[in-house]
Amino acid sequence: MDQFEGVPKFDIAPKVGGRVRGSKNFKDYLRSGKPEPYVHNTSGSYNDYFFINARGFENQGPCELKGTEFMIYRLLCDIEKKKQVDGDNSPLVVVDFGGGDGMSMVKLAAAFREKVKEKKAFFIVSNLAYQPDKAISRMTSFRPSEERFITDNQELVNYGRTDARELIQQSVKLSDGSQFPLKGHIDLLHERYVLQWDELADVDTIILGRNMSSYGIMLLANIDKYLKSCGASGLPEDVLKKVQMGYSNLQLIGVKKYDFGNRPSNYELFHQVKAPLEVLKDPVYEPLKITIK
Numbered sequence: 001m002d003q004f005e006g007v008p009k010f011d012i013a014p015k016v017g018g019r020v021r022g023s024k025n026f027k028d029y030l031r032s033g034k035p036e037p038y039v040h041n042t043s044g045s046y047n048d049y050f051f052i053n054a055r056g057f058e059n060q061g062p063c064e065l066k067g068t069e070f071m072i073y074r075l076l077c078d079i080e081k082k083k084q085v086d087g088d089n090s091p092l093v094v095v096d097f098g099g100g101d102g103m104s105m106v107k108l109a110a111a112f113r114e115k116v117k118e119k120k121a122f123f124i125v126s127n128l129a130y131q132p133d134k135a136i137s138r139m140t141s142f143r144p145s146e147e148r149f150i151t152d153n154q155e156l157v158n159y160g161r162t163d164a165r166e167l168i169q170q171s172v173k174l175s176d177g178s179q180f181p182l183k184g185h186i187d188l189l190h191e192r193y194v195l196q197w198d199e200l201a202d203v204d205t206i207i208l209g210r211n212m213s214s215y216g217i218m219l220l221a222n223i224d225k226y227l228k229s230c231g232a233s234g235l236p237e238d239v240l241k242k243v244q245m246g247y248s249n250l251q252l253i254g255v256k257k258y259d260f261g262n263r264p265s266n267y268e269l270f271h272q273v274k275a276p277l278e279v280l281k282d283p284v285y286e287p288l289k290i291t292i293k
């Protein structure tokens with residue numbers, strides 16, 4: 001007799017076999033040089049609102065951090081501070097999963113320029129096949145000043161052709177020449193307009209969640225909520241289900257979901273135990289900006 005007879009069975013990743021094959025075929029197809037079907041929203045520029053109905057921003061130059069990217073900056077500063085207090089010398093590891101051209105990551109890396117040069121901070125932008133250095137002007141329409149800023153500072157960012165499983169096998173090189181694995185060491189992971197396209201969203205969220213550091217923060221853009229807050233219809237039902245399953249899977253593996261209370265955000269935020277989250281309660285951050293030198 002089945003020892004689990006009568007115990008409800010919960011399928012954490014329904015019909016995963018076929019989907020694994022499907023996503024491998026898709027990856028192989030893209031990597032054989034075929035164009036990515038995501039021809040819009042590839043800028044990786046996150047200067048839009050972090051909170052729903054946040055106040056508007058005036059036009060932004062390429063050397064300023066605003067909106068979500070400014071929130072990321074503040075979270076990173078707090079992670080760094082907390083690590084220092086704890087005597088944790090590990091480098092700061094930031095990932096933009098499916099980050100397209102990586103505009104915001106280039107800006108953030110520039111804001112942490114000294115740390116990046118000393119190999120104490122790493123900014124990683126992953127894409128399935130797309131390599132922004134070759135395709136930047138084809139994929140996104142940046143203003144000339146933004147494009148110049150990206151090309152001048154792109155070397156501060158590590159671009160990789162990886163899905164979630166491949167990403168966590170990567171490592172970065174420290175100043176003493178040793179390799180530092182990403183596995184279990186990601187301090188902040190950002191995602192926007194990726195999980196909705198990812199056939200394995202429910203599984204990939206687990207892979208990524210498991211590999212966050214103990215200070216780790218995951219910012220996953222809630223596109224359904226965002227579209228609805230703009231008066232549009234949300235994501236198609238099957239897509240929404242897959243993405244939401246990823247969110248609940250994260251909680252099943254012990255990653256905590258942050259409750260935004262009466263100040264809802266365009267993002268879902270998941271975090272590990274030591275994540276510093278005080279800045280999320282700060283009501284005055286929105287109009288602030290920093291200028292990158």
Ligand SMILES: C[S@@+](CC[C@H](N)C(=O)[O-])C[C@H]1O[C@@H](n2cnc3c(N)ncnc32)[C@H](O)[C@@H]1O
Nearest residue numbers: 038041042043044098099100127128163192198
């Ligand atoms: C629409 S772009 C989003 C770019 C950027 N995040 C933004 O919001 O501007 C989608 C990106 O997700 C990547 N992507 C799609 N499926 C993926 C997967 N399974 N794993 C990793 N990246 C994926 C694609 O390579 C593409 O670069």
